[in-house]
Amino acid sequence: MVLYIIGLGLGSEKDITVKGLEAVKKSDKIYLEAYTSILGVNKAALEEYYGHEILEADRDTVEQEADAILEAAQTSVVSFLVVGDPFGATTHTDLVLRARQKGVKVEVIHNASIMNAIGAAGLQLYNYGQTVSIPFWTDSWKPDSFYDKIAQNKAIGLHTLCLLDIKVKEQSVENLCRGRKIYEPPRFMTVNQCIEQLAESEEERKGGICTPDTMCVGVARIGQADQVIVSGTLSELADVDFGAPLHSFIICGNMHELELDYIQHYRVKLS
Numbered sequence: 001m002v003l004y005i006i007g008l009g010l011g012s013e014k015d016i017t018v019k020g021l022e023a024v025k026k027s028d029k030i031y032l033e034a035y036t037s038i039l040g041v042n043k044a045a046l047e048e049y050y051g052h053e054i055l056e057a058d059r060d061t062v063e064q065e066a067d068a069i070l071e072a073a074q075t076s077v078v079s080f081l082v083v084g085d086p087f088g089a090t091t092h093t094d095l096v097l098r099a100r101q102k103g104v105k106v107e108v109i110h111n112a113s114i115m116n117a118i119g120a121a122g123l124q125l126y127n128y129g130q131t132v133s134i135p136f137w138t139d140s141w142k143p144d145s146f147y148d149k150i151a152q153n154k155a156i157g158l159h160t161l162c163l164l165d166i167k168v169k170e171q172s173v174e175n176l177c178r179g180r181k182i183y184e185p186p187r188f189m190t191v192n193q194c195i196e197q198l199a200e201s202e203e204e205r206k207g208g209i210c211t212p213d214t215m216c217v218g219v220a221r222i223g224q225a226d227q228v229i230v231s232g233t234l235s236e237l238a239d240v241d242f243g244a245p246l247h248s249f250i251i252c253g254n255m256h257e258l259e260l261d262y263i264q265h266y267r268v269k270l271s
Contacts, residue, residue: 007111010223084113122262129153157254164189188245232268
């Protein structure tokens, strides 16, 4: 009996590896983690291609009801599907640790994730520093610890990959307090919203890290047929329409001449 944790890649149902597909096809129960990222196709497309029913696992299922998944894996073959790579989110590390504590055999099957596919933007992967998450701000909550990490990367000439917030099956504060299972519509941060928050952080911090002239690259739907990559200054990218989610953002550090040549191909076209 085994728990497979399987990376699906970034694009469609066909991006699963051969090894991953073989594991899925012999599974008794299949879960799809559905809150740290999204695939370019819906669950129905996966079910049709894999030939199995798939159970959608939201944050509550994974973080609060993990025991049910692990109990099933003690007596049957269970697959837990993850968009990107299995270790792209700390939640999945926690699931592996819990499985090991219960004596459940775990097999991890890797795949592409934004952490390596971002190489499509033309900046060399070993020239990246710390990856940061940019959370949605509210009127009363504006965390900006990401600014310090960007500054640390900049100080040694490294690029920064910014992973932009997604909100799936989230409750409003009022509904949460009242215990009402009413969920807000899904939200996915855009490059434009990211730039707004970076600019506001710069105005507050005044560290010269995210100025209007800072060279950046915005990307959308990396790994899919309609992926978008656009390079330009922070101010130039502010109004670019990157289309549907998921979006990510790169703040450039020092660039090698090959990197400069490569991102020039994606330079924003200003009217």
